Amino acid sequence: LGRTGGGERITPIGGTSILGGRASxxxxxxxxxxxxxxQNGFTLIGVPSLWQSVVTGILLILVLSLxxxxxxxxxxxxxxxx
Amino acid sequence: VSAIAFARRGRSKxxxxxxxxxxxxxxxxxxxxxxxxxxxxxxxxxxxxxxxLVSLGQTMVVLGGGAGIDLSxxxxxxxxxxxxxxxxxxGGPTALLPLFCIGIGALLxxxxxxxxxxxxxxxxxxxxxTLFIYGGLAVALTGGLSIxxxxxxLTPLGRGSVSGVPIHFLVIALPTFALGALILxxxxxxxxxxxxxxNERSARLVGVDVDGVRLxxxxxxxxxxxxxxxxxLAWFGSxxxxxxxxxxxxxxxxxLLGGVSISxxxxxxxxxxxxxxxxxxxxxxxxxxxxNSIWQVGIVGALLIVVLLADHLPNRRTS
Numbered sequence: 094l095g096r097t098g099g100g101e102r103i104t105p106i107g108g109t110s111i112l113g114g115r116a117s118x119x120x121x122x123x124x125x126x127x128x129x130x131x132q133n134g135f136t137l138i139g140v141p142s143l144w145q146s147v148v149t150g151i152l153l154i155l156v157l158s159l160x161x162x163x164x165x166x167x168x169x170x171x172x173x174x175x
Numbered sequence: 176v177s178a179i180a181f182a183r184r185g186r187s188k189x190x191x192x193x194x195x196x197x198x199x200x201x202x203x204x205x206x207x208x209x210x211x212x213x214x215x216x217x218x219x220x221x222x223x224x225x226x227x228l229v230s231l232g233q234t235m236v237v238l239g240g241g242a243g244i245d246l247s248x249x250x251x252x253x254x255x256x257x258x259x260x261x262x263x264x265x266g267g268p269t270a271l272l273p274l275f276c277i278g279i280g281a282l283l284x285x286x287x288x289x290x291x292x293x294x295x296x297x298x299x300x301x302x303x304x305t306l307f308i309y310g311g312l313a314v315a316l317t318g319g320l321s322i323x324x325x326x327x328x329l330t331p332l333g334r335g336s337v338s339g340v341p342i343h344f345l346v347i348a349l350p351t352f353a354l355g356a357l358i359l360x361x362x363x364x365x366x367x368x369x370x371x372x373x374n375e376r377s378a379r380l381v382g383v384d385v386d387g388v389r390l391x392x393x394x395x396x397x398x399x400x401x402x403x404x405x406x407x408l409a410w411f412g413s414x415x416x417x418x419x420x421x422x423x424x425x426x427x428x429x430x431l432l433g434g435v436s437i438s439x440x441x442x443x444x445x446x447x448x449x450x451x452x453x454x455x456x457x458x459x460x461x462x463x464x465x466x467n468s469i470w471q472v473g474i475v476g477a478l479l480i481v482v483l484l485a486d487h488l489p490n491r492r493t494s
Binding site for chain 2: 141143144145146147148149150151153154157158161
């Protein structure tokens with residue numbers, strides 16, 4: 094499951110790798126916890142509740158994409174893992 | 176697994192599903208003899224079309240491998256029906272409503288494909304994020320309210336039936352599945368899908384444009400979600416922002432029951448259609464004998480475990 098191109102290292106907001114190199118069940122559970130924490134935070138800073146899941150999704154893509162852009166740039170010569 | 180061995184497994188899978196379906200029907204008839212009416216079959220098929228279309232999309236994405244999965248399907252169906260209706264309400268020609276659904280669905284699916292193949296997000300994460308976005312947008316844009324005003328010429332598609340078979344099952348679900356089977360088994364494109372799902376590196380080495388095919392698979396999955404949205408519009412006469420809820424998980428259950436390998440490269444659409452019918456028969460039947468819908472979810476889960484175990488045990492003994 095975890096051996097697809099480029100998606101192996103996932104580093105969320107704090108810069109700590111929660112998946113540690115490959116996708117795993119514990120990583121998935123941690124991700125769920127992270128999203129719940131985010132949504133709790135949204136309520137505190139006043140994001141309208143209807144829009145919270147939209148913001149969650151956008152944030153998820155933004156953060157993970159930035160990390161991947163970094164990865165791809167850092168290892169341009171690396172063959173895409175299969 | 177050789178192709179022959181897999182075809183044999185596919186047939187035994189169909190036999191297992193047929194056996195389960197028969198024992199389910201017998202059990203239901205014993206529990207409630209009144210269930211034996213033609214309109215029950217119509218009801219099952221009426222509910223099957225949307226899940227069947229979405230499951231076909233899920234099948235395509237999962238078959239293509241690379242940890243492929245489309246969790247955004249439910250959100251896609253909701254958002255597509257809401258946006259297509261919004262376009263019509265904003266003055267778009269009503270005749271184009273079916274095209275709007277298909278186009279928007281494919282576009283939303285294409286976004287998934289872009290995130291997976293170009294940004295290289297893990298499919299699980301990319302489509303989870305878009306599930307949040309699509310499902311969230313559908314609710315946020317409408318404030319949770321339905322958008323009415325589906326043109327009357329469309330509703331026969333969603334509500335009519337020909338000798339007990341719902342029209343949308345006849346003219347949308349069955350042809351789409353036939354086309355899907357044809358593409359997967361008879362075209363080079365289908366071979367590529369199985370090849371890259373089975374061994375992505377080999378597929379790349381022999382020159383398959385894996386990323387291109389995969390991007391298309393996500394777009395096709397979205398297109399099928401758009402078709403499902405169209406059926407829901409025709410059926411309910413309005414765009415409901417929560418219409419797609421749980422479809423992504425139901426479709427996953429359907430494809431796993433139907434014998435598609437979650438790691439890609441193995442499985443076919445026949446088993447998936449059989450599994451969809453089994454799941455919808457189960458849900459409709461349990462509804463009829465007044466079993467709480469909370470239990471239905473648990474029973475579908477138990478069914479999944481039973482079928483996967485039945486599939487897994489002989490393998491373990493031989494290996």
